[in-house]
Amino acid sequence: MRGPHNIWRLIRTGATLERTGAMGVVLEAFEAPRALRIVARTLAWPFRWLGIKGDPNMPPVVRALTALGPAYIKFGQVLSTRPDVVGNEMASQLRVLQDKLPPFSIAEAKASVEAELGQPTDDLFSEFSDPVAAASIAQVHKARLAETGELVAVKILRPGIERAFRKDVDAFYFAASFIEFVAPFSRRLRPTEVIKHFDGVVTGELDLRLESASASEFAANTARDAGFQVPTVQWEFSARRVMTMSWAEGAPMGDNTALAVAGHDLHALGGRVLELFLCHALRDGYFHGDMHQGNLKVAENGDIIAFDFGIMGHIDEYTRRVYAEILFGFIQRDYKRVAEVHFEAGYVPADQDVDEFARALRAVGEPIFGMDATKISMGRLLNYLFEVTERFGMETRTELILLQRTMVVVEGVARSLDPSVNIWAVAKPVVGDYIRDSVGHKALARDLWKTARVLSRFGPRLPALVEGALIRQISEEPTQPRRLWPLAIGLLCLGLALGVGAALVAQHVI
Incomplete structure (x- = not known):
């Protein structure tokens, strides 16, 4: 019976894409052939008469995914980390996708807590607020532990969310197989692999024990980082559908006025958020994969506080060393060395010409170094680098796509705090220190x-x-x-x- 249900969901998805004006945008983004475009628009034509759906102030695709519900919103957020699949413009649009949904009742929230933790909510918490944030998968309540009086954040999965997501993910697999069958050209984008990646991300987010473990590991890695905090996981009050952490009190990173009134140095904050991200990615190989303003606060003492650890990035030690050498080579403008590192790592096939590759890299680096410091972007550099390496036969590496996407987001956070932040000036000592510690005699x-x-x-x-x-x-x-x-x-x-x-x-x- 799953087939008919998936077909109905596919029809519903197509109708919503058409009614929100997103159908043409999606077909264009995936470079669909003319025949497929004609078929898709013809099948969707009857739904045009139902009227526009969603907020007309949103971009069409964002409007469509928001209208389709939680699984589609989360899918859009995951696709925003894959510009190799949807293109840079579409990925940029999807990065602003918000998953603010109506909250479920406090009675349902307390029932989930009692079912997971095995005790009445009122026995565990002396205070338990209405939802302070509600997203596609879970919502958060501010509470106070009855035993110690400590303020905590209690994250609770939406009732029935696992079953709802499973149905939509099955439909996504069905759609990917259908697209690969009717449009063989699409196989280069590996639709089924993209859905598998999404499935893995969502599976992790639907088990809050895994997010708790991610937060705990991240906190251990960064315990000695000056000016940075990760809330403490309260394991005794956490389970598969409930996650409890110490409450993060601070001003929202996106509110520059509040930060300035609190006396924080915006320029220093901008440099520190970028420096911390690079340090986590290179030193630890484990970084926050969704480090936007909504997941960051600034404590009264000026510390940056990170939360929401559903998406984390991991890079193995060998890959970190390779990419540190690549970044440092660009900083030093040593394009021949950057090219050699690519060949030594096996990223570029040995039958390519190293000197020709070095010239292509120079064409990437020199225009960027000719820019004003306030316009230099490491995210743009990595994006150009991926374009060049793809032309020379380098295969896409998912973990590095996430690194590049997160770098763009973190740069955006830094520049929103102070547009004059010099990305290279911040990055050079971090990358240089890592090179000395990880590639020299000590290493x-x-x-x-x-x-x-x-x-x-x-x-x-x-x-x-x-x-x-x-x-x-x-x-x-x-x-x-x-x-x-x-x-x-x-x-x-x-x-x-x-x-x-x-x-x-x-x-x-x-």
Whole structure:
């Protein structure tokens, strides 16, 4: 029975796109062929007579997704992180998509808390406010812990949201398969993969234990960052559908007037928010993936407070080192080195010409460096860089798309605080420090230490491994003993590595 339901949802989606004026915009963004455009507009034609739907002051696609409901709003927000799929203009429009929905009743909220935490809400909290924020997936209440009197924020999933999202996600998969079938050209955009990415994001956000874990990890990573705070997770009062954190008191990052009245230095705040993001991305490889003004406050002492950890970005250590070298190469205007790093990392196929690639990178960097400092954008640089590398055969990397998108958002936050913020002046010391700590001799020593520790774990198993390998080799090649030499050399190297590892562990030289 799922097929007919999905077809009906597809018809409903098409009707809403047409009534909001978004149908043509979407077809254009995905470069649909003429035949597909004719079919889509013909099927949607009867719905034009129902009148325009949604707020006419919104962009058409934003209006359509808002009218279609929570799952579509969240899908639009996720697509805003994928300019490689929807294009830069569409991604920019979707970034302003808001998911402010009518709240559900306080009685339903308390019922969810009691069902999840196993105690009456009034026993857990001495105060429990009406909703202070209501979004597509959850809403937030301000409360006070009965036992300690501490103010907390209680985030609660909307009733039935899991089932509603599951239905819409199934329809998204159906639509992706249908599009790939009727429009083979669309396969280059990998619609099904995009839906899988969205499915993964939503699955994480529908289990608030995972968001609690993200907040806890982020707080641990940033505990020593001056001028930055992450609210503390109250694990005792958190579960799958309820998340409780310490209350973040402060002025909204987007209210410059309130910040100025409170005596905060807007220029310093603008530089710090960018510096913190770069530090988290490079140093920790774990960054807030939705760092816009709505998810940031400024405490009375000037600290930046981050909250809402549903979307987090992760970059492995090797990739961080590569991209730090790339960014630093651009800052130094050493385009040949930037090109070499791409080839060394395997991002660009070896059959491409490194010198030609370096010239293409120069065409990206030089115009940006010719700009006034207030107009220089690292986000724009990364965007141009992705365009060039795509022409040279580099495949899209989702985690770096999120990094680029978040960089654009953070730059926007910094410039909204002070348009004169010099992006490169802020970035250079952060990237330079990371390069010195992660690519030099200290990094080599740490890498050797980590490798030795891993190899040392095999020490007790080494005799059995050697015996087993020798027995297998002899039984397979009894008449060719010379083939034992490569095995013997390999085992000798392993033994030496284990010896070095044991020595390092024993002497604590690092």
